[in-house]
Every structure is written in structure tokens, then in C-alpha cells.
Amino acid sequence: MEKGIHLSIVTPDDIVFDAPVNYVGIPGTLGDFGVYPGHAALLSSLRTGCLTYKTEDRTVNVFVSGGFVDVTKDNVTVLADAATPADLIDVDRAARAKERAEARLKEQAQDVDLARAHAALNRAIMRLNIASSTHE
Ligand code: ATP
Secondary structure (H helix, E strand, O other): OOOOEEEEEEOOOOEEEEEEEOEEEEEEOOEEEEEOOOOOOEEEEEOOEEEEEEOOOOEEEEEEEEEEEEEOOOEEEEEEEEEEEHHHOOHHHHHHHHHHHHHHHHHOOOOOOHHHHHHHHHHHHHHHHHHHHOOO
16 A cells, blocks of 8 residues: 555635645644654644645645644544635735734733734734745
């Protein structure tokens, strides 16, 4: 049998990806880690960041935010709050989200949830970075 990993990326709305790959790079809450075929089993929470998978002919960056990844010998299952391949990221929307979050953080109003605004800013910046990385 050909050696590979079956990668599934699932969000509450969608099956974002479900196919064999050769490698997956994962932004875990305790740090980034790479998974090749035959990896030891592990369960990790995800942070907002860039998941990368490689197939024979391409490398794809995927924005992910929140959730978990379950790694077994031949399978990587990502259950994320949000997951968007770089080429499907709406750059204008992310730029607007970034401006909104920055404005909220600048206001310093009593009713602003700072942690929420920081998290939104982080998501927006990460989306913009990942979207621009496709045009290298
Ligand atoms: P916004 O304020 O624009 O909704 P957000 O960071 O609060 O941004 P999320 O809560 O992370 O958005 O995601 C909500 C849904 O919208 C998810 O399905 C996510 O994939 C999608 N989404 C959010 N921003 C973008 C974007 N820039 N491009 C593509 N999909 C996006």
C-alpha cells in the first residue's frame, strides 16, 4: 500500500478538505508540529494560524482557527472553528475585520471585550498573511 496520510479538515459548516497527503504542518496551541506518515498518535488543540499540507504536486496553506486535531498513524483529522484555504480567503473582508478590531482596541471603552478584540485582530492579520503568501 502507498504510504501517505489521510487529511480531513472539517468545520461546523463544511468539509474543507478530505484527501490523501504526504505531510501536514499544524499550528498547535503548544507550538507548530509536522506530521509525516506513521506519526505517533496525539491529540492537540489548535491555535489561530497556518496549516500546511503537501501532496505530490503542491503545497497548500490553510487558515485555521480554534478546535482540535486528532493524529493517528495514517490519519489527521482537524476539527476547526474556521478553516479557509489561502486562495479562498476574502482579503477585503479580512482587511475590514482588522480595521474594526483595531478601532475597538483604540477606543479603550469600558464595554470593549479586549480579549475578543485581540483575537479578532489576530485572525484578521493571519488571514491577510496567509492570503498574501499564495502570491509568492
Ligand atoms: P468577520 O468579522 O469578518 O466575520 P471573524 O474573524 O470574526 O471575521 P470568524 O468568526 O473567524 O470570522 O469566522 C466566521 C465565518 O466566516 C467562518 O466560516 C469563516 O471561515 C468565515 N470567514 C471570516 N472571515 C473570512 C475571510 N476573510 N475570508 C473567507 N471566509 C471568512
